[in-house]
Amino acid sequence: MQTKLSTLLNIDFPVIMAPMFLVSNEAMVTAGMNSGIAATFPSLNYRNEGELEKMLDALNAEKGKIRAKGTYGINLIVQKTNPLYEKHLKICVEKKVPFYITSLGSPKQVIEQARTYGAKVFCDVTNIEHAQKCYDLGCDGFIAVGQGAGGHAGPYTLQVLISSLNHHFPDKIVIAAGGIANGAGLLSVLTLGAAGASIGTRFIASTEATVSNEYKKAIVDSHMTDIVMTDKISGTPSTIINTPFAQKIGYKQNWLERMLSNNARTKKYFKMWVQISGMKKLEASIHPGTYKTLWIAGQSVELVDDILSCSEIIERLKKETKEAYQKMQALMN
Numbered sequence: 001m002q003t004k005l006s007t008l009l010n011i012d013f014p015v016i017m018a019p020m021f022l023v024s025n026e027a028m029v030t031a032g033m034n035s036g037i038a039a040t041f042p043s044l045n046y047r048n049e050g051e052l053e054k055m056l057d058a059l060n061a062e063k064g065k066i067r068a069k070g071t072y073g074i075n076l077i078v079q080k081t082n083p084l085y086e087k088h089l090k091i092c093v094e095k096k097v098p099f100y101i102t103s104l105g106s107p108k109q110v111i112e113q114a115r116t117y118g119a120k121v122f123c124d125v126t127n128i129e130h131a132q133k134c135y136d137l138g139c140d141g142f143i144a145v146g147q148g149a150g151g152h153a154g155p156y157t158l159q160v161l162i163s164s165l166n167h168h169f170p171d172k173i174v175i176a177a178g179g180i181a182n183g184a185g186l187l188s189v190l191t192l193g194a195a196g197a198s199i200g201t202r203f204i205a206s207t208e209a210t211v212s213n214e215y216k217k218a219i220v221d222s223h224m225t226d227i228v229m230t231d232k233i234s235g236t237p238s239t240i241i242n243t244p245f246a247q248k249i250g251y252k253q254n255w256l257e258r259m260l261s262n263n264a265r266t267k268k269y270f271k272m273w274v275q276i277s278g279m280k281k282l283e284a285s286i287h288p289g290t291y292k293t294l295w296i297a298g299q300s301v302e303l304v305d306d307i308l309s310c311s312e313i314i315e316r317l318k319k320e321t322k323e324a325y326q327k328m329q330a331l332m333n
């Protein structure tokens with residue numbers, strides 16, 4: 001199945017395995033590439049000295065061997081509060097990462113650096129205002145992050161956001177993110193005018209993910225009603241499973257936290273502190289046997305019923321998309 005996304009990235013099937021903090025790993029990305037999609041990971045999953053370089057060397061070696069047309073990309077949190085941003089960007093450019101997904105800030109530097117060797121840049125956007133800034137800087141396309149997505153979900157439905165992005169920026173590729181976990185979901189966003197889908201939550205329940213079995217089981221057992229938004233992880237609203245621990249710590253910052261994150265003098269350092277302590281809480285949650293569970297997941301948990309290997313998930317998606325297309329054709333006759 002060819003779309004503008006699969007042509008641009010030279011892949012078989014227009015799906016991105018979305019970057020997931022603490023979840024994405026080498027085995028998942030390699031499996032994604034070998035199944036003909038674009039698999040990604042956040043650079044922040046490799047924070048220790050030398051780790052990111054090693055991961056990129058391994059992926060570049062794997063990319064040279066694979067038979068399917070798959071690729072990999074990296075997610076950079078381009079916020080000023082990410083202390084590793086510039087260091088990671090430099091490493092990625094040296095290793096010639098094929099494409100980038102930027103989130104939470106200005107993609108200016110990433111676009112400039114990617115252009116030096118022809119890499120592509122997609123920017124996470126949740127509204128037209130931010131998309132306009134990315135457009136003006138010359139991005140290749142947008143990841144339209146809609147309601148109910150895992151992580152920093154947007155406030156708008158994909159029906160409205162994709163259509164509006166296509167209307168405002170007809171020359172750019174739009175990729176849909178949020179709530180897509182099966183072939184009908186993928187077909188629906190293609191119908192809306194997206195060139196592909198970025199899928200996260202479904203891949204947490206994969207054999208390759210190195211998170212605890214409790215987390216994977218929670219993805220399988222939870223329903224859309226179990227997903228809530230919290231400010232407690234990064235200061236930006238994020239979707240999590242409504243576990244007893246999440247309820248205990250609450251979902252909203254208190255007045256003092258809000259004041260510190262709005263005050264011009266304290267803002268940067270307070271946000272950094274919130275993010276570092278949020279990262280520590282998330283890190284504790286992926287290990288087995290903890291009751292302190294802060295599990296990021298989107299509303300598509302409703303659609304996930306089993307733990308499969310990444311390649312099984314992708315093969316099923318391909319099959320379901322064809323079936324959904326045939327059903328739609330039958331409906332229209």
Ligand SMILES: Cc1cc2nc3c(=O)[nH]c(=O)nc-3n(C[C@H](O)[C@H](O)[C@H](O)COP(=O)(O)O)c2cc1C
Pocket residue numbers: 018019020021022023042075102103124145148149150151152177178179180198199200201202204296297298299300
């Ligand atoms: C566990 C988890 C961690 C995530 N971490 C990141 C991240 O580090 N950077 C990022 O840009 N997006 C992150 N996301 C968002 C995904 O990249 C993607 O936009 C989202 O998963 C798509 O929605 P879906 O989960 O409904 O498929 C994360 C999502 C999940 C579920």
